[in-house]
Amino acid sequence: MGRYPKMSLPHSTWRRRSVPASPCRGRCPRYGIHWQLKSSLSEYVARLEGVKLLRSNKRLGAIRARMLGATRATGDVLVFMDSHCECHPGWLEPLLSRIAGDRSRVVSPVIDVIDWKNFQYYPSKDLQRGVLDWKLDFHWEPLPERERKTLQSPISPVRSPVVPSGVVAIDRHYFQNTGAYDPLMSLQGGENLELSLKVWLCGGSVEILPCSRVGHIYRNQETHSPLDQEAALRNKVRIAETWLGSFKETFYRHSPEAFSLSKAEKPDCTERLQLQRRLGCRMFHWFLANIYPELYPSECRPRFSGKLHNTGLGFCVDCQAEGDILGCAMMLALCSDSRQQQHLKHTSRKEIHFGSPQHLCFDVRQEQVILQKCIEEGPAIHQQHWDFQENGMIVHVLSGKCMEAVVQENSKDLYLRQCDGKASQLWRFDNISSVDK
16 A cells, blocks of 8 residues: 555553543543542653643533644545544544545545443444434434445545544645534534534535544434533524535525524635635535535436437537636537536426536527526526426526527537527437436
8 A cells, every 4th residue: 555644643542451440431520530640640641652631721512622733734645533432443544535536535444432431332234324414413314225335445535525523644744624513613512513514515525434443432312512502593693604605594494593593603714715716616506416415405306317318309409618617608509418518407496407527507698508606595596597397398487489400610619599489499318317207
């Protein structure tokens, strides 16, 4: 695997043999453990080669404590780890190897469960991935069949929409250059979602590696103070206002308390939005379409998808521009299953999305159909609305005209024309989603 990058571990880990089970069976009073975190801890750490103990004179919470450690770390790779974890021989090498192959990868081991009552270790048996819901809560879910089919072997890296917060490995320079954790998020809660969305939307990837395993103590019921819960809710509002675009309204519908908080305390996300523009990040719709389509809200789920065939001419809609395809004039070409440029989606929002990593939609310029960045909100959004009628005609909602394939000398371009039902105005998609069947 070659030489591994140098690693820094901002959080320390405990070893099973050094922690008696009996004191941990109940919630220890704070005064009962604080003395162990003072001189006793300093003396213990002083005997460990390569371990540094950083102290803050005030409570930082998990997010800012990790950021403090990251600013003082010197290794090539940062590994953020909860204190209540148990590592195994060989847990680190797969993480370092994967990052060495691509510095924009953020990776995590398979997380096994340690029972908090008796420290019984339960290895994870089935491949799982980290996901989020519309309340911006983290969950584990079994790997769907379409993702399983992409794995070359049982130890292949697993693509994960969200990285778990318990153990995260990331290139130190990549972490800092992409804005680290949001410095205005407080205490704990949501930092793994914010990191994962930023990585996916700004050109990186998130993976879980079956070759690496770490045990993590999970309590049957999390106990957080009202202050912690309020901080986590504020963090979620910041995530929504920064990364979800128009989909933040879906979050607010699922979390009325977050909506109320956003109105009472409008968060200042200026710096994170500037970071988003500086990094050239995609919009959240791309994440839904390409990384976690299961999260699609029903009103935005694709109604039709696949190649868009013109009934009259027998060709498919395509963009054949090379390089920058923004503004590309849509045309007809020979149908091909292998061309991503022919994969389109018509959503319940009446947008036609182009099958590229960019978030592009069908738009109109001087009655010619072209590609433009999808408009998330505002009156101009109607410029990108198309009504796919049962008779096969596609009507541009704003103008009331139909999309037609116009044969010219060397091309077959798409224009808006008065609707008359001719064959060159009739279209069909490969697939119809279950919600419309």
